[in-house]
Amino acid sequence: MDGAEVRLSTGDTVRIRPIHSTDAVELQRAFGLMSEESQYQRFLTGMPRLTDSQATYFTAVDHVDHVAYVAHSTHDASYIIGVARFIRYASARDEAELAITIADSWHGLGLGTVMLRQLCERAREVGVRRLRAEMMPDNEGMLRLLRSAGMVDETQEDGRVVGHLELARGD
Numbered sequence: 001m002d003g004a005e006v007r008l009s010t011g012d013t014v015r016i017r018p019i020h021s022t023d024a025v026e027l028q029r030a031f032g033l034m035s036e037e038s039q040y041q042r043f044l045t046g047m048p049r050l051t052d053s054q055a056t057y058f059t060a061v062d063h064v065d066h067v068a069y070v071a072h073s074t075h076d077a078s079y080i081i082g083v084a085r086f087i088r089y090a091s092a093r094d095e096a097e098l099a100i101t102i103a104d105s106w107h108g109l110g111l112g113t114v115m116l117r118q119l120c121e122r123a124r125e126v127g128v129r130r131l132r133a134e135m136m137p138d139n140e141g142m143l144r145l146l147r148s149a150g151m152v153d154e155t156q157e158d159g160r161v162v163g164h165l166e167l168a169r170g171d
């Protein structure tokens, strides 16, 4: 089984592994279970569903320029409870855009923090030195998560907060 098992501070154990193209249908199901608020906070717009082409785009990744991890409970591998990804900019190869989504029932249990750590580790490995994130100003969870991770250059642009994580060299 790929990935690694992680124990959260709550005592729950989860497995975090790279996303696979076979996760597309489950990703659509997991998106459908998110509250409208969480969907909006993630995509910064209303989205009734994840279309087949979006699900394919989000799962058929190359793990270098487009990197994504999923988490599931160690008790049940069939349900995705978290996704963390970055997509490298074609114009700035050492920078990428990051996004994290945790299933509503798992919010506030430390899973976002663990997945962000995993994402930063992979970013360093593939030469990404700066991760950019964009979020709504009322997204307390994401702001706190990123500020705890050392967010810098935080600005407000068009009603959104933009911030960055600078990654030290991993080698």
Ligand SMILES: CC(C)(COP(=O)(O)OP(=O)(O)OC[C@H]1O[C@@H](n2cnc3c(N)ncnc32)[C@H](O)[C@@H]1OP(=O)(O)O)[C@@H](O)C(=O)NCCC(=O)NCCS
Binding pocket: 037, 038, 039, 041, 042, 043, 098, 099, 100, 101, 102, 103, 106, 107, 108, 109, 110, 111, 112, 113, 114, 133, 134, 135, 139, 140, 141, 142, 144, 145, 148
């Ligand atoms: C934002 C999100 C990824 C955070 O993940 P999470 O697993 O709940 O975060 P954690 O449990 O690791 O908590 C991280 C920090 O945020 C705080 N936090 C989490 N949810 C919070 C909330 N709703 N309000 C205030 N603080 C919150 C935690 O207390 C913790 O703070 P600390 O570092 O000072 O201890 C998750 O809430 C989510 O998926 N939201 C919907 C999608 C989204 O907004 N994605 C971001 C788009 S870029």
